[in-house]
Amino acid sequence: MGTATEKEPADLWMQHMRNGEFEKVWKLSDRAVEERAGKPCWHWPRHLQYIWDGTPLAGKRVLVRCYHGLGDTIQFIRYIPLLKEIAGEVIVWVQAPLLPLLKTVEGIDQLLPLHDSSPEAEYDVDVEIMELPHVFRTTLETLPAQVPYLHARPVALSGHEGYFKVGLVWRAGDWDSRRSVPFDDLISLFSTEKTDIYILQAGAESAGWKPGYGIHPGEFDVSTYAGVIKNLDLMISVDSMPVHLAGALGVPVWNLLHADADWRWMNHPHESVWYPTMRLFRQEKSGEWKSVIDRVAAELGKQSSSLL
Numbered sequence: 667m668g669t670a671t672e673k674e675p676a677d678l679w680m681q682h683m684r685n686g687e688f689e690k691v692w693k694l695s696d697r698a699v700e701e702r703a704g705k706p707c708w709h710w711p712r713h714l715q716y717i718w719d720g721t722p723l724a725g726k727r728v729l730v731r732c733y734h735g736l737g738d739t740i741q742f743i744r745y746i747p748l749l750k751e752i753a754g755e756v757i758v759w760v761q762a763p764l765l766p767l768l769k770t771v772e773g774i775d776q777l778l779p780l781h782d783s784s785p786e787a788e789y790d791v792d793v794e795i796m797e798l799p800h801v802f803r804t805t806l807e808t809l810p811a812q813v814p815y816l817h818a819r820p821v822a823l824s825g826h827e828g829y830f831k832v833g834l835v836w837r838a839g840d841w842d843s844r845r846s847v848p849f850d851d852l853i854s855l856f857s858t859e860k861t862d863i864y865i866l867q868a869g870a871e872s873a874g875w876k877p878g879y880g881i882h883p884g885e886f887d888v889s890t891y892a893g894v895i896k897n898l899d900l901m902i903s904v905d906s907m908p909v910h911l912a913g914a915l916g917v918p919v920w921n922l923l924h925a926d927a928d929w930r931w932m933n934h935p936h937e938s939v940w941y942p943t944m945r946l947f948r949q950e951k952s953g954e955w956k957s958v959i960d961r962v963a964a965e966l967g968k969q970s971s972s973l974l
Contacts, residue, residue: 683929695800718793727755728791737907745798747773757787766889770817815917821893825862832864835903837873844924845905850876854963860970913941925952
């Protein structure tokens, strides 16, 4: 595609997205929609399948398929109120663990559990949830970044009265191990004064947690997990579902990113256009977490010192 000196479309897409050049991204996406017309993709892994064929959604019964990860659904569910403004009906076919939480989202007419068969719904047009920014031709100025857009009742946490309450997650999914931080690299955080650190890592012990560090409140379903996060002063996590959940709930969240971070975090050094309560802490050198954790520890110390 093109000469040897030209970037491939996928590379251009990534470059434009990271630069916030969304208008250029959608031109590439428009071309992709045209080129794939009539080409089946049902035999591909679900998260690689494209759905939207460019059909306008206005006035239609729209099925929104959630084919990616839980964090992806949480990030892009923000588009549902916009979709409801133009669609005749909005049907969200979503991962079952998210069903109770997404009942708080405005604009959903039907909320159905995702499974491996066909959806039990009548619809005119369908779209994958991560295709909605393309549908709406999102720009940096029009991106729906108001929070909270998810809601949860706070869940009480045991700990020291008056202490700064911090949640901690250090391991992401296995598909990209670069996102995870070895637990031993985080030990310095636990010496922060006037701070209770809650171990919110799923499968904490198998992920390297050592009992005696922090408070482990147990394992939770997603809805209860949201309530736990809602009761925190701060969430610290690697790039995984919890950062999206905290951001969507409007809770302060520090996102620990490896050097070649995902496109959605763009090239902005410290802030996210998607979540106004989020701060980004990036690796300066691939695989090197020490300087990141040193910065986090210093910032956390500033937070706790305000309580002294």
